Amino acid sequence: MGVTVKMDFKKILVNDRVKPYLLKARYGVEKESKRVNLSGDLAKTDHPKSISPRDDHPYIQRDFSELQMEIITPVTDTLEELLDYLAAIHDVAYRSMGENEMLWPLSMPPGLPEKEENIVIAKLKSVEDVRYRQYLSDSYGRRKQMLCGVHFNFEFGDEFIRALFNAQSKIKDYRHFKTEIYLKATRNYLHYRWLFTYFYGASPSSEKNFFEKDTLNEAVRSIRSSKFGYTNSDDVQVSYSSIQNYLSALSSMVKKGILSKEKEFYSPVRLRGGQHVSDLVDYGIRYIELRNIDLNPFEKYGISYEQAEFLHLFLIYLLWKDEGEDCDEWVKMGDYYNDVVALEHPLEHTKFEKDAENMINEMEHVVEILDLPISDRLFVHLREMLLDPSKTLAGRLYKESEKSSQSEVATSIAKENYKKSWDKPYQLAGFTDMELSTQILMFDAIQQGIQVEILDRQDQFLKLKLKDHVEYVKNGNMTSKDNYVSTLIMENKTVTKKILHQHGFRVPKGEEFQTIEQALRSYDLFSTKSFVVKPKTTNYGLGISIFKEGANEEDYHKAITLAFKEDSSILIEEFITGTEYRFFVLNDQVYAVLLRVPANVKGDGTHTIEELVIEKNRDPLRGSDHRTPLESIQLGELENLMLKGQGYQVDYIPKKDEIIFLRENSNISTGGDSIDVTDQIPDDYKQIAVDAVAALGVKICGIDLIIEDREVPAANKNAYGIIEANFNPSMYMHIYPYQGESRRLTMHIIHYLFPELYKN
Amino acid sequence: MGVTVKMDFKKILVNDRVKPYLLKARYGVEKESKRVNLSGDLAKTDHPKSISPRDDHPYIQRDFSELQMEIITPVTDTLEELLDYLAAIHDVAYRSMGENEMLWPLSMPPGLPEKEENIVIAKLKSVEDVRYRQYLSDSYGRRKQMLCGVHFNFEFGDEFIRALFNAQSKIKDYRHFKTEIYLKATRNYLHYRWLFTYFYGASPSSEKNFFEKDTLNEAVRSIRSSKFGYTNSDDVQVSYSSIQNYLSALSSMVKKGILSKEKEFYSPVRLRGGQHVSDLVDYGIRYIELRNIDLNPFEKYGISYEQAEFLHLFLIYLLWKDEGEDCDEWVKMGDYYNDVVALEHPLEHTKFEKDAENMINEMEHVVEILDLPISDRLFVHLREMLLDPSKTLAGRLYKESEKSSQSEVATSIAKENYKKSWDKPYQLAGFTDMELSTQILMFDAIQQGIQVEILDRQDQFLKLKLKDHVEYVKNGNMTSKDNYVSTLIMENKTVTKKILHQHGFRVPKGEEFQTIEQALRSYDLFSTKSFVVKPKTTNYGLGISIFKEGANEEDYHKAITLAFKEDSSILIEEFITGTEYRFFVLNDQVYAVLLRVPANVKGDGTHTIEELVIEKNRDPLRGSDHRTPLESIQLGELENLMLKGQGYQVDYIPKKDEIIFLRENSNISTGGDSIDVTDQIPDDYKQIAVDAVAALGVKICGIDLIIEDREVPAANKNAYGIIEANFNPSMYMHIYPYQGESRRLTMHIIHYLFPELYKN
The missing domain is CATH 3.30.590.20 (Creatine Kinase; Chain A, domain 2)
Structure with missing residues (x-):
């Protein structure tokens, strides 16, 4: 017969100093x-x-x-x-x-x-x-x-x-x-x-x-x-x-x-x-x-x-x-x-x-x-x-x-x-409020038997642990592998361009201005060229004006004023023509190349543009607010304007295989398509991407190249131009592209962080 | 007799395509x-x-x-x-x-x-x-x-x-x-x-x-x-x-x-x-x-x-x-x-x-x-x-x-x-619009024969070059030596605390809240303790309330509301009492320890507080807008309130050696004094600072320790608490302290970046 120490729990539990902690527990x-x-x-x-x-x-x-x-x-x-x-x-x-x-x-x-x-x-x-x-x-x-x-x-x-x-x-x-x-x-x-x-x-x-x-x-x-x-x-x-x-x-x-x-x-x-x-x-x-x-x-x-x-x-x-x-x-x-x-x-x-x-x-x-x-x-x-x-x-x-x-x-x-x-294979149940790339990375980590601790959920901050080896990761690919100043370089477009230029890469020529007056004085430098006016640091396409064939002084003035609304410094840059590709570079290797195509529908000869949009949006990969690898195509003001510019309205029935573009910009966030072209891009362009990223001292980078014609050797004059380098490049769009092969970049990140996985 | 090719420069120079570039030159x-x-x-x-x-x-x-x-x-x-x-x-x-x-x-x-x-x-x-x-x-x-x-x-x-x-x-x-x-x-x-x-x-x-x-x-x-x-x-x-x-x-x-x-x-x-x-x-x-x-x-x-x-x-x-x-x-x-x-x-x-x-x-x-x-x-x-x-x-x-x-x-x-x-020995003529620490770093770099190129002046972005060795530096100490995710860790107070805690360091206990309701529910957890309510990410002391001896529910509610005005997440933390010291750690070594003392004057038995302030502000080290190593002491609303709280007014004549504090907070930016105590701080506390910084994976860090009594061994229970780690710690305040020895941190940074300098 066992007899135990008796305590008056009825009394102890209602103690005021106990109460705040009653529901504290670990499970x-x-x-x-x-x-x-x-x-x-x-x-x-x-x-x-x-x-x-x-x-x-x-x-x-x-x-x-x-x-x-x-x-x-x-x-x-x-x-x-x-x-x-x-x-x-x-x-x-x-x-x-x-x-x-x-x-x-x-x-x-x-x-x-x-x-x-x-x-x-x-x-x-x-x-x-x-x-x-x-x-x-x-x-x-x-x-x-x-x-x-x-x-x-x-x-x-x-x-x-x-x-x-x-x-x-x-x-x-x-x-x-x-x-x-x-x-x-x-x-x-x-x-x-x-x-x-x-x-x-x-x-x-x-x-x-x-x-x-x-x-x-x-x-x-x-x-x-x-x-x-x-x-x-x-x-x-x-x-x-x-x-x-x-x-x-x-x-x-x-x-x-x-x-x-x-x-x-x-x-x-x-x-x-x-x-x-x-x-x-x-x-x-x-x-x-x-x-x-x-x-x-x-x-x-x-x-x-x-x-x-x-x-x-x-x-x-x-x-x-x-x-x-x-x-x-x-x-x-x-x-x-x-x-x-x-x-x-x-x-x-x-x-x-x-x-x-x-x-x-x-x-x-x-x-x-x-x-x-x-x-x-x-x-x-x-x-x-x-x-x-x-x-x-x-x-x-x-x-x-x-x-x-x-x-x-x-x-x-x-x-x-x-x-x-x-x-929704791109989601990780339980954590669907987190960024898509982080969800996929967590999936891969769990699968690989790496312990995943969430240090800050809102901030997408993870601690990954394999035996005694700890790695911290924020937003899916911000890691210990990159050095701090390199990410600061990428955060600053002017500095990025300067460094790439000093290393012999082609970047858009341009100038930075701190005042409207300064910028106006330089009108002659740009008036007859293809050029872009943009705020120095904002990233969401706000305040950007593109002039493909020069601009008159009034439009130039307007564009400058617009850009200065977004930032205290603006850039006026040469506009490099061609197709923009996103190269995902990891540890001196290109793991994926993506082509982004502006929101569009392809005709079948029977459905209207509006119906084709609805149909295309049925794809489970499409949704809203970056909760899916692709965004739904909108039919808002901008899209209607774009259609009008081409002489169409939403009830127009495109011919079979006719492609109707609904947007000028190719951002995935405005309904654009992502197309994996990793195997189609020649090695010399991949080498340019790798070398440019190395010049910035970066290990994980999404670098954007404009290529006039990818069949032309990269060494040719003006064959390419580098537009931007991103220190936290989106990964999910490569993993779940609209067309082409999936590139499991999150798994590459995991193996880069934990090379010992290869030894298992 | 030499004869040369003659060209009609009078005509060529006025060409419209030449004009924009007339004043482009290098000097x-x-x-x-x-x-x-x-x-x-x-x-x-x-x-x-x-x-x-x-x-x-x-x-x-x-x-x-x-x-x-x-x-x-x-x-x-x-x-x-x-x-x-x-x-x-x-x-x-x-x-x-x-x-x-x-x-x-x-x-x-x-x-x-x-x-x-x-x-x-x-x-x-x-x-x-x-x-x-x-x-x-x-x-x-x-x-x-x-x-x-x-x-x-x-x-x-x-x-x-x-x-x-x-x-x-x-x-x-x-x-x-x-x-x-x-x-x-x-x-x-x-x-x-x-x-x-x-x-x-x-x-x-x-x-x-x-x-x-x-x-x-x-x-x-x-x-x-x-x-x-x-x-x-x-x-x-x-x-x-x-x-x-x-x-x-x-x-x-x-x-x-x-x-x-x-x-x-x-x-x-x-x-x-x-x-x-x-x-x-x-x-x-x-x-x-x-x-x-x-x-x-x-x-x-x-x-x-x-x-x-x-x-x-x-x-x-x-x-x-x-x-x-x-x-x-x-x-x-x-x-x-x-x-x-x-x-x-x-x-x-x-x-x-x-x-x-x-x-x-x-x-x-x-x-x-x-x-x-x-x-x-x-x-x-x-x-x-x-x-x-x-x-x-x-x-x-x-x-x-x-x-x-x-x-x-x-x-x-x-x-x-x-x-x-x-x-003004802390300034570098020609670049006085730049941050003080950057000016001093540039001074040291020039002295050491390192080429200094300014990649972005507003952004304090430098390229330093010694022979073929290039280092980029932003804001004086953001460099290639630190890894990216470690700086992100420091940027996030919750994550910093979690990691330090997991490594066995004492940090203020606390909780993070996303809604006012959540925070209110936890009133019992804090009501009778010393605690601080603060926004999660803002850094300038805004929205912070300190309760040294608990708080009633109304004040608690007010403090929460105030903090949520600054950020969508707030922290409620144990308030650790003691003196706050800033340790400057570089590559696993403490190079400086600073004590910051709230704005104050020391009486001489003849001058009023107001006169003493004016006199103290004559120091060329004091100025405004961070253009000087110390800021002028203000006599504004807050200072007057603080005096009133002590029963003084600005015309009070403090006794000889009586010290009158004019502020509660010890920030240098509100007239506080900086006192170098590097040689006075025992090694065991320095070791804590070094180890904590290493736990965060950081190389250049300003870490703040609250120490109850620096004569007590650091290993004692609750001898210290770590408040914050800063990835871009101010350096000038150590270089030009109000009292104590100058610590030329910028020179240490230079030698850390360019160890080959030692070989010269």
């Missing part, structure tokens, strides 16, 4: 699921090759079986972030599996092979890991190992525990105190976990060959959480009365050979001191791992925000709530209650309905007295589920399955999830 | 002067040690004698820039000489030693250079070598010559054409240079021992430009009819031993193809060097803007103006005219007054027909000088000298110049 999720083919049958393939095959991949690993994918989030400070990572890693997992596979959304496996030997053990590199799986296979059978679930790692905020610690005086040692906190939460969780099983249990029925012999005749709430799930044998028993008792029970079982290793102990709550059980001895309990969570079939990521919020609140409530005198007995009672609830029919009211109602009321009371910002909707939903079992997860799944079969329902859910992952 | 000046002591006697010291002693120093060299300093400007595109460089290099020269020397403002030397052996030949490293000077000494005597003057290098703009070339058809080869242009200008210059001698000749009298035997009895306009100046012997004669004739004459004289080398030919105009005479063979004439310019005694830099403008206009006019048929004769006539004018009395009207008047009228006509933006003031002044010889340079010097002596006048002018150079 992590491990979520297993099985890979299946598009018909919902277990996949026969190996773990995807595109995922870095490291056994210690931080985000995507194999569990028991080769086809069991485990998705692991990093530790996060908020639930929002936790769900974001779950979403993102799922996107990576899905798109890495390729287009013929998807993830099974249920804890219960789909139909299993008749012979359990056909369930393939994970092909890990570590001999020890494989041997352990072989042992599990021998002890429990491979079928049981195919159960999947969610492990929810939970750590109370350090400030919270410290505040609690300071609000009491019974325990003098902080680490001891912390361990006691977790022990109480754990004992009460084990006692009351049936409530979670009622609401969120979600493994009502099994499929073919899950049970070797005896089958459950009736559907239940949760096979997995019941004694029919994945449990140790009955002689595995520990005590949660103290950490010493817990550890000595574990080690004695290992000594006796009841368990092969400490980690074979499958409790619904695992006490964690760190990676290994031995850390508990050194550090005490640092967090707990809740393991009794069935995959939520209706959530793509296996667990909902509501469930996670419930668990956090539940744990605070369980701290607050008194526990039984004899704590070992208290835990055993919990196992009994849970088994009762787990094995109830999914549409049946629970035997403990009254207790459940009381607990919901108490939890609401705790929310009130502790001022917790928990939404009312949670309680509304809990009460709904309590009153109507068909609204619980098990109830819902059971009811849906009645129409067809559980397997068909699961397959159809899996297909929905699959579709969502492939719908 | 360079070499200016010699003698170092003297403060009494005006020749210095006996060596060339200053602080100036890099390279014989090929780009800006400051020795001429014939060790005490003859030659100041050399880079080639510039405008006269403004030319004068700026002259000013700057003079500042460097003056301050490098030390406080006991100055530059003699006259072409004629001050009194010379009786024995000419006592004129010390420049102690150059090159044996050949010393041998050549010995030869000159033997051939011409050392006295003559002590004449100083200005060499004005002039190159017509390439576009100008190209436009002229295209406007004619007589000469088909561009290089040939260019050479002909310069030859015509040269011949006419030699013919008409007496006009320049009249206006700007400025060596009327000699001092003791200049003439070995025969002395000029009367004052003249220009001894130096006359036959009594520094000229070759009469048998040195060349032809300017063609470049071939010119070169063959020169080489034949060298062959005959009349000249030791081609460069011994001292013409008032030297034809230049590059560094060496042989370049003329390869490239033709690329520019000309006008050598008949006496030091202008009334200009600190030896030549005025007006003179330079006159010379440019004069050369265009001379292109326009017809020349004589026989060009050798034409040049010879010029020598004759010039000698006549040079030897006229300074107050005498010139014999060629009528011709001079005609030429001025013609020049004005040329300005009109060519639309040249030359100021009317030039012509007003030329006519004044023509009508009244006492207004010419020689006339002015002569008249001034009548009151005392030429030597005393020169000494007093030299002292004025000396004073100007030392008055």
